[in-house]
Amino acid sequence: MREFALLCFGIARDITGQRMLQRPATPGLTAGELQQTLLREYPDFQTLASLKLAVNQSYATEDTPIAAGDEVAIIPPVSGG
Amino acid sequence: MREFALLCFGIARDITGQRMLQRPATPGLTAGELQQTLLREYPDFQTLASLKLAVNQSYATEDTPIAAGDEVAIIPPVSGG
Amino acid sequence: MNQERIHIGRHRLDTEGLQNLYSQPQDGGIVAFTGTVRNATREREVLHLDFEAYEPMAVHTLEQLREKTMRKFGVRDVVIHHRLGRVLPGHAAVVVVVFSAHRKEAFEACAYVMDRLKKEVPIWKKEAFVDGEVWVSAHP
Amino acid sequence: MNQERIHIGRHRLDTEGLQNLYSQPQDGGIVAFTGTVRNATREREVLHLDFEAYEPMAVHTLEQLREKTMRKFGVRDVVIHHRLGRVLPGHAAVVVVVFSAHRKEAFEACAYVMDRLKKEVPIWKKEAFVDGEVWVSAHP
Numbered sequence: 001m002r003e004f005a006l007l008c009f010g011i012a013r014d015i016t017g018q019r020m021l022q023r024p025a026t027p028g029l030t031a032g033e034l035q036q037t038l039l040r041e042y043p044d045f046q047t048l049a050s051l052k053l054a055v056n057q058s059y060a061t062e063d064t065p066i067a068a069g070d071e072v073a074i075i076p077p078v079s080g081g
Numbered sequence: 082m083r084e085f086a087l088l089c090f091g092i093a094r095d096i097t098g099q100r101m102l103q104r105p106a107t108p109g110l111t112a113g114e115l116q117q118t119l120l121r122e123y124p125d126f127q128t129l130a131s132l133k134l135a136v137n138q139s140y141a142t143e144d145t146p147i148a149a150g151d152e153v154a155i156i157p158p159v160s161g162g
Numbered sequence: 163m164n165q166e167r168i169h170i171g172r173h174r175l176d177t178e179g180l181q182n183l184y185s186q187p188q189d190g191g192i193v194a195f196t197g198t199v200r201n202a203t204r205e206r207e208v209l210h211l212d213f214e215a216y217e218p219m220a221v222h223t224l225e226q227l228r229e230k231t232m233r234k235f236g237v238r239d240v241v242i243h244h245r246l247g248r249v250l251p252g253h254a255a256v257v258v259v260v261f262s263a264h265r266k267e268a269f270e271a272c273a274y275v276m277d278r279l280k281k282e283v284p285i286w287k288k289e290a291f292v293d294g295e296v297w298v299s300a301h302p
Numbered sequence: 303m304n305q306e307r308i309h310i311g312r313h314r315l316d317t318e319g320l321q322n323l324y325s326q327p328q329d330g331g332i333v334a335f336t337g338t339v340r341n342a343t344r345e346r347e348v349l350h351l352d353f354e355a356y357e358p359m360a361v362h363t364l365e366q367l368r369e370k371t372m373r374k375f376g377v378r379d380v381v382i383h384h385r386l387g388r389v390l391p392g393h394a395a396v397v398v399v400v401f402s403a404h405r406k407e408a409f410e411a412c413a414y415v416m417d418r419l420k421k422e423v424p425i426w427k428k429e430a431f432v433d434g435e436v437w438v439s440a441h442p
Contacts, residue, residue: 010426057359079438080425091286138219160298161285178318187341201327
């Protein structure tokens, strides 16, 4: 099965222990489903003030599809400035 | 009779033709009365967007008394900045 | 650069110098307003501005405005420098710098200083065009 | 100083340099926000901040924010520079400069950029104290 890259920034990198994960691109996968999976696999994500995903460098909604070769990123609460 | 100094700034200097006038400090003179006198003597003041007086470097009200030796200033519309 | 917190004078203004001089490590945000002379007013070319002030009263009024602003918005420090004399287009006529722990108050305080300065402080400017001069805001 | 209008990187920030580089004679007001690292958070001493970004997305998000701000407030130009890596207390982490014919819009636009930047742009900071480190805002 083909894969997509999952980038981990800020506290997400501490929680997963990785800068980048390769994950299987299951057919019909959406950002909403991936988010639910991550919350189950890494319960520490449930303690964050918010959790978003970006797909190909844009914020995703629940329905945003994820396909093989996509660049997906875990966006914990941002704190620039 | 003793006098007070009347400073003229900005367009007030153009209207009176002077940087400073010496005016008689008539007994009981107020800023309101001086303002009326100036509007009569120099009708061009009536064309301004506003006209204020300062007595001893503070904005005056109608009732502010003016005495001999005071420093009075004509304050046409300010436009700093 | 003049190093007073309130200053009116003929020297060129230096926003960055004031920021560096007065910033403190407890500040989180610095908002600096630089008012520059525009090269046109209602599409008429401006050659230069001439500023004059009732200097002692203007300094006094600015000092009161500075203190009121610090109290009203809870900002740590406020610096206000205004230029006098001839100022050419593109050059700064006024600089207001506000130092604060928090940015919202810094923005509000800086905007407030400019609003009040333009209404209260005895400073006047005359705009010079190719075909004449005008005391700004004098007439309705 | 990096001369792009939108930049994220490790070099020191230069508010004045950006102001001078991008100001135009038709501007009447320049509002510059400089966000500096405070030496304390809730009375705990801060040793330094470490900034990281999802760089391509952060640049892209800032470019969109710049364009939206210029449209929304009618300001002439907006410059946003953000530092990455380690930044010590007293040093600037972010600079936003807004150039405009009129000051009210410049203040509003500059405050708007900072509000949106703090909510939307994928940049993160970790605060280092004597006894540990914290990702800022991560937890409720």
